[in-house]
Amino acid sequence: MASPALGAGADAATEIVLQTPARSLWSDAWRQFRRHRLALAGLGVLVLLTAAVVLGPLILGTDPQAIDFGAKDEGPSLAHPAGTDELGRDQLVRLLVGGRLTLAVASAAVLVSIVVGVLVGALAGYAGGFVDNALMRLVDVFYSLPSLFIVILLVTLLGAGFATIVIAIAVFSWMNTARLVRASYLSLKEKEYIEAARTIGVGDFRIALRHILPNALTPVIVSATLGIATAILIESALSFLGLGFQPPQASWGAMLNQSQTAVINQGHWWRGFFPGAMIFVTVLSVNYVGDGLRDALDPRKEER
Amino acid sequence: MGTYVIRRSLQAIPLLIGISIVIFLMLQMTPGGPLASSEAGGGRATAERTERLREEFGLDDPLPVQYVNWAGGIVTGDWGTSYNTGRPVLGTILDRLPTTLLLTGLAFVIALAIALPVGILAATRQYSVFDYVSSGVSFVGVAIPSFWFGLMLLYLFSFRLGWLPSSGLEDLRMQHVGPAALWDRASHLIMPVAVLSLIATAQLTRYVRGSMLEVLHEDYVRTARGSGLPERSVIVRHAFRNAAIPVVTIAVLMVPELFLGAVITESIFAISGMGRLFIESADLRDYPVLLGILTIAAVLVVLANLLADLLYGLLDPRISYG
Numbered sequence: 044m045a046s047p048a049l050g051a052g053a054d055a056a057t058e059i060v061l062q063t064p065a066r067s068l069w070s071d072a073w074r075q076f077r078r079h080r081l082a083l084a085g086l087g088v089l090v091l092l093t094a095a096v097v098l099g100p101l102i103l104g105t106d107p108q109a110i111d112f113g114a115k116d117e118g119p120s121l122a123h124p125a126g127t128d129e130l131g132r133d134q135l136v137r138l139l140v141g142g143r144l145t146l147a148v149a150s151a152a153v154l155v156s157i158v159v160g161v162l163v164g165a166l167a168g169y170a171g172g173f174v175d176n177a178l179m180r181l182v183d184v185f186y187s188l189p190s191l192f193i194v195i196l197l198v199t200l201l202g203a204g205f206a207t208i209v210i211a212i213a214v215f216s217w218m219n220t221a222r223l224v225r226a227s228y229l230s231l232k233e234k235e236y237i238e239a240a241r242t243i244g245v246g247d248f249r250i251a252l253r254h255i256l257p258n259a260l261t262p263v264i265v266s267a268t269l270g271i272a273t274a275i276l277i278e279s280a281l282s283f284l285g286l287g288f289q290p291p292q293a294s295w296g297a298m299l300n301q302s303q304t305a306v307i308n309q310g311h312w313w314r315g316f317f318p319g320a321m322i323f324v325t326v327l328s329v330n331y332v333g334d335g336l337r338d339a340l341d342p343r344k345e346e347r
Numbered sequence: 348m349g350t351y352v353i354r355r356s357l358q359a360i361p362l363l364i365g366i367s368i369v370i371f372l373m374l375q376m377t378p379g380g381p382l383a384s385s386e387a388g389g390g391r392a393t394a395e396r397t398e399r400l401r402e403e404f405g406l407d408d409p410l411p412v413q414y415v416n417w418a419g420g421i422v423t424g425d426w427g428t429s430y431n432t433g434r435p436v437l438g439t440i441l442d443r444l445p446t447t448l449l450l451t452g453l454a455f456v457i458a459l460a461i462a463l464p465v466g467i468l469a470a471t472r473q474y475s476v477f478d479y480v481s482s483g484v485s486f487v488g489v490a491i492p493s494f495w496f497g498l499m500l501l502y503l504f505s506f507r508l509g510w511l512p513s514s515g516l517e518d519l520r521m522q523h524v525g526p527a528a529l530w531d532r533a534s535h536l537i538m539p540v541a542v543l544s545l546i547a548t549a550q551l552t553r554y555v556r557g558s559m560l561e562v563l564h565e566d567y568v569r570t571a572r573g574s575g576l577p578e579r580s581v582i583v584r585h586a587f588r589n590a591a592i593p594v595v596t597i598a599v600l601m602v603p604e605l606f607l608g609a610v611i612t613e614s615i616f617a618i619s620g621m622g623r624l625f626i627e628s629a630d631l632r633d634y635p636v637l638l639g640i641l642t643i644a645a646v647l648v649v650l651a652n653l654l655a656d657l658l659y660g661l662l663d664p665r666i667s668y669g
Contacts, residue, residue, distance in 0.1 A: 180361075180362075180365065183362060183365075184362065184365040184366055184369060185369075187362060187366055187645060187648050187649050187652065188366060188369065188370070188645060188648070189603070189607055189641060189644035189645055189647075189648055190607075191607045191608070191610065192607060192610070192625060192640065192641055192644055193370070193373065193641070195610070195625065195626065195629060196373070196374075196629055196637060196641075197373070199626075199629040199630065200374075200629070200632070272490070276492060279492055279494070280492070280494065280611055283492075283494045283611070283614075284610075284611065284614055284626065286626075286629075296492075296494075299492075299494060299495060299498065302498070303498065303615075306498055306501065306502050306506070307498070307501045307502065307505065307506060307513055308506070310502065310506045310507065312499075312502050315495070315498045315499065315502065316499065318495075319492055319494075319495025319496075319498065319499070320495075322492045322495065323490055323491055323492060323495065326490040326492070327486075327487065327490035330486070330489065330490055
């Protein structure tokens with residue numbers, strides 16, 4: 044009684060294997076990623092959050108700077124779900140508009156750091172020798188710099204603005220990408236397909252750009268995703284210290300900074316709770332997505 | 348091993364020189380250079396006074412000369428004088444340093460005291476409720492912005508409950524003696540230390556758990572169990588001693604992170620440590636003080652890296668340095 048069932052199962056298994064169509068790296072990664080429930084949830088939250096931040100203020104139609112002394116310092120209510128501040132400004136719409144700033148800064152900083160990291164890593168890994176040595180010592184130096192202090196310094200001395208904050212964050216987040224890309228280049232440039240390309244006369248630049256780069260980028264994806272979380276935390280910390288975005292611009296960190304007296308001395312908890320919760324939820328979601336991507340893209344991980 | 352220690356230590360010197368050059372140049376590259384912005388901001392200095400100050404601080408010398416003068420001063424203990432107060436930089440920093448070191452030290456001890464037992468217990472009971480809860484909490488802990496955590500603690504314990512003071516390191520309204528003085532100090536430290544150690548604790552717990560899990564599947568652990576040793580001895584003497592090697596490295600590297608992170612804690616709780624001094628000096632464009640603090644922070648980072656490397660070799664006999 045057991046053996047026919049076993050036989051049927053084995054047949055089914057063979058059939059499934061035979062019918063499996065060829066899958067690309069990305070569809071395979073997506074299949075893996077979907078299994079990581081928290082990562083999927085994180086992705087969902089991020090998509091919703093981005094949509095809310097981009098479209099929300101348009102739908103609400105409230106001016107984030109509109110002052111209403113009749114409704115100042117109000118706790119959360121139906122009219123103002125996240126309460127109001129001492130000028131009676133609606134905190135929900137301010138949160139959404141502030142989220143645009145926070146997310147834009149983090150994305151821009153990660154983008155800049157990837158470009159710099161890929162350039163440095165590719166150059167070091169492909170050129171090798173003296174260039175490699177010099178660039179890797181530079182990476183060592185940047186790893187050893189007290190980054191938070193220097194970010195504070197750059198922003199204070201150069202004046203806080205979108206570009207300055209992006210650059211200050213990017214200056215200290217390209218090294219990981221550079222190391223990863225360098226390692227990929229070192230191993231990939233010895234591969235046969237590169238040798239083949241060289242034999243048929245493909246130039247160095249074209250090999251580095253068209254043949255190695257696409258294969259070297261996979262490990263960068265995970266580190267870039269997690270980099271968004273770090274960038275959000277740094278921007279928020281800067282703005283919380285009063286060094287980042289200045290009023291009337293208010294990122295989540297800046298809203299926290301402006302909420303300090305209201306929360307500590309007057310007990311208006313909603314002023315601090317909501318901006319911090321936004322940062323927390325965003326960073327947590329990004330971390331989960333990064334975790335899921337790491338599992339999905341890890342070639343050593345066997346198919347279960 | 349001896350030669351390795353010396354060789355590795357010597358490697359730190361060019362690194363430190365490289366760092367000091369980057370720091371020095373970064374300050375020089377600000378628009379207008381030193382003095383320009385602070386004078387313009389204050390609006391009180393005449394051209395004459397600016398000229399005198401430039402001469403006094405040697406700002407008209409070529410950059411390499413300025414760098415050598417400054418670096419030589421750092422080595423010989425002459426860190427220059429503050430543009431703002433006119434006091435020696437080294438003394439100004441040393442006044443503030445103990446507070447920051449106290450916060451860093453306490454946060455480090457707390458992080459270890461929580462992370463070690465929780466991480467080990469979670470690993471030995473993988474997939475248990477305790478494991479799920481502690482892993483969940485530590486994943487969440489990494490994502491909590493420390494300043495938000497601090498603000499919410501202040502709301503709860505200072506505003507709502509009135510249990511803990513909201514700022515400073517001691518009660519300025521009255522002098523306490525005996526046990527009351529001790530409680531006064533402790534009550535001022537509880538929240539800042541909790542905020543500072545939050546992320547380190549969460550990260551370290553994850554490392555301890557991961558490191559233990561790797562070791563627990565090794566053959567020698569099974570052998571130890573198989574030879575009838577009590578479970579406690581297997582975990583502590585056989586498994587943990589090996590799992591501890593990477594944990595020590597990570598823990599050492601966390602010290603400079605805590606030290607730098609103290610800037611945020613000091614800001615939330617209005618504690619006048621080195622972090623606040625740094626922000627005040629950045630506001631005032633007080634370059635000698637900024638350079639001094641950056642030097643201390645950079646040396647700490649390099650020393651922690653060096654120590655982590657050396658400890659790794661010392662603790663793991665499988666690593667040999669020819």
